[in-house]
């Protein structure tokens with residue numbers, strides 16, 4: 311890492327950095343435990359009321375803060391001037407101690423193992439790299455071909471690893487560009503609600519995010535640049551859709567049919583990786599008369615930039631994350647807005663949602679050794695599993711109809727106050743804005759002015775059910791016809807039909823659709839019995855609700871899939887097919903745990919559940935648990951077929 315500038319540049323940067331992180335930088339650079347001395351102990355992590363971010367000061371006395379900064383200028387300056395070598399990265403045990411110290415919270419050894427990889431202090435790819443390197447050198451990869459369906463985040467991440475391993479692959483992408491969700495969603499104020507320094511590949515961090523929660527264009531640019539940095543763009547067939555894939559038990563290959571502007575084509579692949587995501591097929595509501603609407607109408611994920619909302623009467627159906635994000639901007643432009651709400655969501659205050667990354671922080675992320683690593687680790691803890699206990703039902707808890715435990719209940723009470731405050735003069739909306747399910751039953755939406763927007767004079771919240779859409783507007787059950795010029799459908803996605811609308815046939819000839827019905831399930835979210843050599847990314851029961859980056863989840867899955875592929879090549883396995891009983895036992899466990907979590911609560915009706923009330927989209931695991939679940943491939947979980955029909959040991 312190049313450290314430019316003078317001591318004064320360094321000192322200026324330190325005004326903006328997180329001091330407990332800086333302390334860990336010193337402990338890492340020097341390898342010395344003097345920085346873990348009790349007098350440097352920071353205060354526990356605590357966010358000021360209404361803020362997303364904990365304060366960065368460690369709440370040190372001025373004297374200790376000055377001592378840390380002076381030491382940092384001296385020690386980092388010595389590294390810059392070539393007078394000091396960096397100590398080796400910490401061991402797992404030392405990292406555990408460092409994280410426990412710097413967060414003033416117990417970080418266990420398993421967590422440290424996960425962080426070692428997320429911080430790139432240990433290389434998680436080691437486990438599959440060596441066997442793949444020998445397979446490549448022995449020519450075993452000749453003629454071996456992987457299809458990745460989708461060039462969004464999951465597809466690009468997989469391609470990066472296959473490329474590095476020297477394995478042939480093709481990506482088929484329905485859009486003309488990479489980026490998936492970040493290509494398709496362009497609605498006003500579209501952005502991420504997981505901190506970016508964590509919502510990015512661990513193996514391709516971006517130190518230059520302009521904000522802590524970046525907007526769509528910057529996110530798209532990141533994924534677009536990943537395609538070039540990973541050197542995978544030339545492997546992508548854009549504007550091409552996979553129509554069907556069928557497993558041929560004789561050849562042990564997937565026969566894939568796809569369509570592009572020239573027509574229909576077919577090709578065979580040894581392995582298919584589905585990287586199509588859970589949220590990429592917009593769902594239009596099944597409302598009578600919808601197509602008869604005479605004004606402009608579009609789905610939030612297919613924004614019509616040709617229509618200027620200025621001065622228009624705008625209706626929005628749906629009050630999920632997409633609506634909450636876009637509404638403050640569209641309401642600003644429109645003459646009048648009607649929001650059609652079926653169910654309210656919980657919305658969390660986030661005063662610092664638009665906080666730009668401070669100049670000194672940017673400098674530190676780019677130039678101070680180890681700083682970006684500790685910044686990421688802190689984000690993982692603060693915005694991830696520290697929340698987990700709040701989503702787990704306490705068996706002793708009595709108010710089970712509205713909350714799960716004391717913390718969860720406390721959060722509920724705080725959020726109800728936030729609703730009342732935000733609605734201003736429209737207190738009669740309060741009863742409509744308080745969900746009847748526990749906090750985190752659905753994804754907790756990061757606020758960007760939702761309640762004050764509902765509180766505007768020119769915005770109406772309508773909770774009467776929609777009866778039909780008429781050419782002139784939306785009719786609700788009370789008989790009112792809400793006349794509109796524009797109708798925006800913020801109604802979510804086809805989430806229960808994984809891999810839809812592709813037809814995927816397994817070795818017995820049954821389709822995934824018929825096997826799953828609306829109860830999709832997979833082993834670890836990745837493998838499906840009877841569908842050998844097919845791997846799902848962001849598959850069933852892998853979505854995160856409590857907090858965390860979906861990129862993290864997908865990296866866990868990519869790691870697992872790379873072990874499967876490496877096994878195939880290393881052990882000359884043609885077909886790897888998860889055992890049905892292993893999958894069944896796993897999914898029984900998934901369902902049992904889900905019942906005890908916020909999103910399994912009986913009052914929750916959401917896109918996470920199927921028609922039987924089973925949670926099929928969300929992970930039942932904390933981030934660290936899912937990392938452990940996917941970390942090591944156990945070959946005994948699978949039927950393995952080698953050339954000549956033998957089942958491998």
Ligand code: NAP
Nearest residue numbers: 501502503595628629630631632633652653753800801802
């Ligand atoms: P969503 O959460 O599924 O919300 C859809 C909304 O439409 C819900 O309020 C739903 O009501 C309503 N709806 C659906 N059909 C309806 C009908 N026939 N009549 C009336 N209302 C209807 O979709 P989304 O807001 O697009 O978000 C989907 C997911 O995308 C989120 O959960 C999140 O994971 C992700 N996302 C993330 C961000 C971010 O990171 N900032 C932003 C946007 C989206 P009910 O609640 O009653 O079903």
